[in-house]
Amino acid sequence: MEQAPITMELGEKIDISAISSLKATLDSLPINTEPQLFDARYITHIDSASCQLFYAYAQHLALHNTTLVFLSPSDKFMTVVKALGFETDFNYASM
Template sequence: MEQRSIAMELGEKIDITSIALLKVTLDTLPINSHSQVFDAHRVTHIDSASCQLFHAYAQHLMIHNSSLVFLSPSDKFMAVVKALGFESYFNYA
């Protein structure tokens, strides 16, 4: 199995109340790696604003020949991503 370096571990709740801090955090991550891996196993709540930010970040990474990968996304994470139509825009491991 391929080893992946985790860029960020996501917390339980990712929503509009924390999106400004999340944006600042994303802006500080290096983009010169093959992929940015976010551990999403603990997520119990995610909203559309967060999905939109992750989508924009994934597009930004693609411009720089990198990709966004969600590691072990929780069932809740996947349910919301699917319901909002973002499932095909993200990579999973």
């Protein structure tokens, strides 16, 4: 039986103040579900620590043949991701 993809709605603000809880949430997700979909349309603030955590998580998933996809990323999300050089490291899709 095929599992439905995971969809996690990301909040407006993702930064170092919430990195521990974000990491705990990511650690609790099953890694063998393809793909993992994160709704990024509401993000108005994201910092480099959060982008680095998403990058590390995406790399971890890739080792297990799973893909992380950001759905409808906000302009702010894309601005920060591009500025940090992660643009080509992430996958994106529209909702």
